[in-house]
Amino acid sequence: MKVTVGISAHHLHVTKEDLEILFGKGHELTVHKKINQPGQYASTDFVTIRTEKSELAHIRILGPVRKYTQVELSKTDYIKLGLDAPVRESGDVKGSAKVTIIGPKGMIERDAGIIATRHIHVPEEDAKKLGLENVPYVSVRVPGQKGGVMYHVSVRVAPNSYYEMHIDTDDANAFQIKNGEELEIYKDITE
Amino acid sequence: MKVTVGISAHHLHVTKEDLEILFGKGHELTVHKKINQPGQYASTDFVTIRTEKSELAHIRILGPVRKYTQVELSKTDYIKLGLDAPVRESGDVKGSAKVTIIGPKGMIERDAGIIATRHIHVPEEDAKKLGLENVPYVSVRVPGQKGGVMYHVSVRVAPNSYYEMHIDTDDANAFQIKNGEELEIYKDITE
Numbered sequence: 001m002k003v004t005v006g007i008s009a010h011h012l013h014v015t016k017e018d019l020e021i022l023f024g025k026g027h028e029l030t031v032h033k034k035i036n037q038p039g040q041y042a043s044t045d046f047v048t049i050r051t052e053k054s055e056l057a058h059i060r061i062l063g064p065v066r067k068y069t070q071v072e073l074s075k076t077d078y079i080k081l082g083l084d085a086p087v088r089e090s091g092d093v094k095g096s097a098k099v100t101i102i103g104p105k106g107m108i109e110r111d112a113g114i115i116a117t118r119h120i121h122v123p124e125e126d127a128k129k130l131g132l133e134n135v136p137y138v139s140v141r142v143p144g145q146k147g148g149v150m151y152h153v154s155v156r157v158a159p160n161s162y163y164e165m166h167i168d169t170d171d172a173n174a175f176q177i178k179n180g181e182e183l184e185i186y187k188d189i190t191e
Numbered sequence: 192m193k194v195t196v197g198i199s200a201h202h203l204h205v206t207k208e209d210l211e212i213l214f215g216k217g218h219e220l221t222v223h224k225k226i227n228q229p230g231q232y233a234s235t236d237f238v239t240i241r242t243e244k245s246e247l248a249h250i251r252i253l254g255p256v257r258k259y260t261q262v263e264l265s266k267t268d269y270i271k272l273g274l275d276a277p278v279r280e281s282g283d284v285k286g287s288a289k290v291t292i293i294g295p296k297g298m299i300e301r302d303a304g305i306i307a308t309r310h311i312h313v314p315e316e317d318a319k320k321l322g323l324e325n326v327p328y329v330s331v332r333v334p335g336q337k338g339g340v341m342y343h344v345s346v347r348v349a350p351n352s353y354y355e356m357h358i359d360t361d362d363a364n365a366f367q368i369k370n371g372e373e374l375e376i377y378k379d380i381t382e
Contacts, residue, residue: 074364075364075365075367076267076360076361076364079364087336087337087367115337117336118337139339143382145278145308145343146278146306146309146343146362147342147343147382148330148339148340148341148342149339149340149342150339151338151339151340152336152337152338169267170267170361170364170365171337171365173265173266173267173270173361173365174266174361174362174364174365174366175365176266176278191334191338
């Protein structure tokens with residue numbers, strides 16, 4: 001069974017309240033470019049993530065606003081920042097890495113820094129047909145000279161979602177995976 | 192069968208001639224710190240790798256001088272520099288990525304940029320005992336939340352070598368491998 005890969009560059013999600021602290025009262029996100037997941041988009045707004053050791057500028061906010069503020073960077077990014085961040089599912093930010101987020105109008109400090117799990121979005125209506133109903137994790141095989149297998153790729157079944165695998169830039173660069181590449185899912189290869 | 196991992200940060204090797212162009216006539220490398228491979232060391236000298244798009248400063252020269260100049264960066268580094276570099280065995284630099292190397296006394300342009308293959312150094316005298324005689328590639332399994340399998344890990348049998356697996360920072364960060372971690376080798380898992 002195949003799945004198309006989308007590579008997620010580092011980005012963040014913000015609450016309405018945090019967006020207004022960072023960009024000013026009444027500020028709203030503007031669509032720069034829609035992404036494949038329905039209703040979601042890359043916005044035109046960027047922030048800087050700063051630590052005592054270093055900083056990362058030009059980190060894009062993905063919209064729309066969410067119920068939690070979450071910063072998704074790669075391990076390579078966190079090493080540069082001198083932070084130790086956990087590998088987590090989206091939304092599971094409690095006790096994650098403390099980051100300082102700087103916008104043009106204000107700055108916030110939040111326990112919001114995670115490394116996102118490798119995951120596959122599965123539309124609820126297709127889960128059974130794809131054999132991915134009640135399957136929490138699968139393995140995904142990568143061909144090529146830097147190929148291999150990724151274990152623990154989480155399966156996220158949800159209504160109104162687009163069938164696609166998401167990986168971060170560390171996985172993309174280590175395995176030399178291209179955006180839009182098709183990879184093979186294995187339910188029988190487990191750790 | 193287990194092997195200990197050493198994570199190679201980006202670095203370069205230089206010829207005696209190129210070292211003298213970069214650092215001045217008669218310049219010799221000084222040992223900063225020995226590495227596990229006998230006779231080899233991190234030197235006290237650094238260069239900058241520059242492209243039209245960007246630059247990477249503070250890239251360390253590994254000694255002693257070699258018969259070829261070779262720059263070993265990660266895919267993440269090459270993306271930053273705007274370069275496309277091949278995955279190669281050490282020494283196989285012909286037709287690799289063209290890089291500009293800048294030292295305190297001079298600058299050179301060489302087809303020298305590679306992404307090093309994942310590899311295992313095997314002492315010639317232990318190859319048979321380890322079952323790694325005449326085995327060009329093995330697979331290596333990585334445990335943990337970002338775990339998986341690396342295919343095509345090349346086996347380099349040579350006299351006077353130290354039994355150790357070398358990976359670059361992209362593989363280390365994607366798989367969350369720590370320096371000095373022990374991983375399992377599989378000869379029966381192939382692509």
